[in-house]
Amino acid sequence: MLFLANIQPDLQQQVRAQLPQARFVALDSMNLWIDIARDSLVAAIENVDCVILNDAELRQLTGKPNLVSAAREILSWTPAPGASPEGGRGPSVVVAKQGEYGAALVTREGFFALPAYPLESVIDPTGAGDTFAGGLVGYIAAHPDEQLSDELLRRAMAHATVLASFNVEEFGTERIVRLTGKEVAARIHELHAMTQFSGAPLQLRG
Amino acid sequence: MLFLANIQPDLQQQVRAQLPQARFVALDSMNLWIDIARDSLVAAIENVDCVILNDAELRQLTGKPNLVSAAREILSWTPAPGASPEGGRGPSVVVAKQGEYGAALVTREGFFALPAYPLESVIDPTGAGDTFAGGLVGYIAAHPDEQLSDELLRRAMAHATVLASFNVEEFGTERIVRLTGKEVAARIHELHAMTQFSGAPLQLRG
Numbered sequence: 001m002l003f004l005a006n007i008q009p010d011l012q013q014q015v016r017a018q019l020p021q022a023r024f025v026a027l028d029s030m031n032l033w034i035d036i037a038r039d040s041l042v043a044a045i046e047n048v049d050c051v052i053l054n055d056a057e058l059r060q061l062t063g064k065p066n067l068v069s070a071a072r073e074i075l076s077w078t079p080a081p082g083a084s085p086e087g088g089r090g091p092s093v094v095v096a097k098q099g100e101y102g103a104a105l106v107t108r109e110g111f112f113a114l115p116a117y118p119l120e121s122v123i124d125p126t127g128a129g130d131t132f133a134g135g136l137v138g139y140i141a142a143h144p145d146e147q148l149s150d151e152l153l154r155r156a157m158a159h160a161t162v163l164a165s166f167n168v169e170e171f172g173t174e175r176i177v178r179l180t181g182k183e184v185a186a187r188i189h190e191l192h193a194m195t196q197f198s199g200a201p202l203q204l205r206g
Numbered sequence: 207m208l209f210l211a212n213i214q215p216d217l218q219q220q221v222r223a224q225l226p227q228a229r230f231v232a233l234d235s236m237n238l239w240i241d242i243a244r245d246s247l248v249a250a251i252e253n254v255d256c257v258i259l260n261d262a263e264l265r266q267l268t269g270k271p272n273l274v275s276a277a278r279e280i281l282s283w284t285p286a287p288g289a290s291p292e293g294g295r296g297p298s299v300v301v302a303k304q305g306e307y308g309a310a311l312v313t314r315e316g317f318f319a320l321p322a323y324p325l326e327s328v329i330d331p332t333g334a335g336d337t338f339a340g341g342l343v344g345y346i347a348a349h350p351d352e353q354l355s356d357e358l359l360r361r362a363m364a365h366a367t368v369l370a371s372f373n374v375e376e377f378g379t380e381r382i383v384r385l386t387g388k389e390v391a392a393r394i395h396e397l398h399a400m401t402q403f404s405g406a407p408l409q410l411r412g
Contacts, residue, residue, distance in 0.1 A: 066306070068326045100272070101307035104321065111400050113321030115310065120274045154403035192405030194317050197360035199398030 001141040003133060004048065006030050009040040016047055024148060026050040026093075026137050028129070034061050046079040049148070050093035052133050058096055067096050071106035093153060095136065097129050105157055109150050114157050117165035117191050124171045131167040131176065135160030162187040207347040209339060210254065212236050215246040222253055230354060232256040232299075232343050234335070240267050252285040255354070256299035258339050264302055273302050277312035299359060301342065303335050311363055315356050320363050323371035323397050330377045337373040337382065341366030368393040 002019050004012040004027040016025060025048040033041045034057060041061070045051055051074055055067060064070040071094040078090035094106045102115040139156035146152050162184055166175050208225050210218040210233040222231060231254040239247045240263060247267070251257055257280055261273060270276040277300040284296035302310040308321040345362035352358050368390055372381050 066326065066328065068324045072326070098307060101304060102319070102321075104324075111324050112403070113308070113324070113400060114403070115308075115319030115321070118274045118310075118317050118319070120272065120278070122272065151404065155406065158403050158405065189405050192403070194319060195401050195403075197318070197320070197364050197398070197401075198357065199364065199395050200361065 001137060002026070003137045004028065004044070005130065005133070006033075009033050009037050009044040012044045013040070013047065016044065023144070024049050024137070024140050026052055026095075026133065028052045028133055029057065029061075031057055031060060042077065043080070045074065046077050046090050047088045048091055050095060051091050052095045052097065052129075052136070054097045054099070054129070058094070067104060068106065068111070070094075071096070075106070075108060092148075095157070097132060099128075103132065103157060103161060105150075105153055107150055107153065112150065112154050112157065114154075114161055114191070115195065117162055117187060118194070119165060119169065122168045125168050126172070128164045128168050132160045132164040135163035158188050158191055159184070162191060207343060208232070209343045210234065210250070211336065211339070212239075215239050215243050215250040218250045219246070219253065222250065229350070230255050230343070230346050232258055232301075232339065234258045234339055235263065235267075237263055237266060248283065249286070251280065252283050252296050253294045254297055256301065257297050258301040258303065258335075258342070260303040260305070260335070264300070273310060274312065274317070276300075277302070281312070281314060298354075301363070303338060305334075309338065309363060309367060311356075311359055313356055313359065318356065318360050318363065320360075320367055320397070321401065323368055323393060324400070325371060325375065328374045331374050332378070334370045334374050338366045338370040341369035364394050364397060365390070368397060 002016065002022045002025040004015060004025065006028045009029065012027060027045060027048040027050070029041055053061065058067060058070040059065065062070040062073040064073050074091055074094050079088045092107060096104045098104065100116050102113065105112040136156045136159070139159040140148070140152065143152060163176070165187065166179050169175050208222065208228040208231040210221060210231065212234045215235065218233060233251060233254040233256065235247055259267065264273060264276040265271065268276040268279040270279050280297055280300050285294045298313060300312045304310065306322050308319065311318040342362045342365070345365040346354070346358065349358060369382070371393065372385050372389070375381050
């Protein structure tokens with residue numbers, strides 16, 4: 001498992017090349033690298049499985065006007081011939097971080113969106129995105145025997161969303177340090193309840 | 207059923223007073239009335255069941271920093287003594303419109319959030335909010351025998367979200383005019399699939 005947190009994309013590529021057999025490689029980045037090192041960033045993305053960016057970065061990186069078209073563009077990228085000795089197939093997962101609105105997941109199979117866990121009080125949003133990414137990758141790492149399916153990714157998104165919600169409730173890592181699995185499980189259960197509805201359509205009369 | 211679309215709040219109050227027995231009364235407004243007629247708007251809201259505003263308007267109206275605290279504030283409002291001869295109890299439903307991110311529902315019982323139906327191409331966003339509100343109120347109107355429960359409101363939110371998604375795909379009302387119930391049902395089914403996940407928490411090992 002490899003998470004390439006936000007650093008210069010050439011460095012991300014060098015780290016990635018050291019782990020050709022990684023089961024799952026995720027990459028974060030930021031507007032700075034899109035501005036000054038876009039070609040390197042695109043090359044780095046072509047050799048990972050999962051891109052985790054915020055909505056604005058996804059639009060800026062691809063020049064596409066919305067999340068769906070931006071994600072489809074990234075999912076179409078494949079490594080240049082010879083650039084991926086380990087035979088990478090290009091990214092198959094795009095995760096859009098949407099701050100207080102939650103996060104969305106786009107894969108070749110489908111689309112998934114999850115709201116943020118609603119909080120009345122946010123003390124310190126610093127690190128929310130990294131906590132989210134760590135929660136996502138960590139959940140997949142904790143399930144080594146499962147295929148990388150949309151179903152697994154959706155559970156990982158819920159885990160990540162809940163970890164990020166705890167992180168912003170106190171300063172720095174204070175809340176996360178003493179967080180228990182039981183608290184995480186309870187909040188995932190709540191988040192699940194907050195997103196359920198019956199898909200039964202309107203029954204028109206007469 | 208009564209939907210008080212966005213007009214001057216004293217006029218909304220006069221219309222509302224003509225339908226004291228309405229089963230469900232919803233109200234929309236905008237930043238202009240919060241700026242220049244806030245007292246009238248608050249008095250109007252105190253005599254409806256449901257407030258439909260966007261996130262920024264909810265914060266501006268209440269002075270609260272986020273959706274949950276803003277909604278809780280509005281849910282605490284009750285008619286001034288004598289101001290509601292029909293014995294209104296104040297609003298019990300707050301719907302936050304969040305544009306491309308979807309919509310959230312806050313009631314005394316709980317919280318619900320639903321993403322927007324993802325679109326690759328938005329032609330004309332004009333009227334999306336009104337289509338959403340019409341879809342919400344219309345769904346409740348089409349189920350006259352049901353109690354106003356969170357479960358009904360959640361289904362109404364899904365119906366509203368899908369109607370709004372069709373509305374923005376073409377100019378003006380062009381798409382809505384020829385929309386069929388079958389198309390709506392199919393998209394509600396898709397939206398439902400896009401929001402499902404297993405709430406099973408991480409099983410820690412060792």
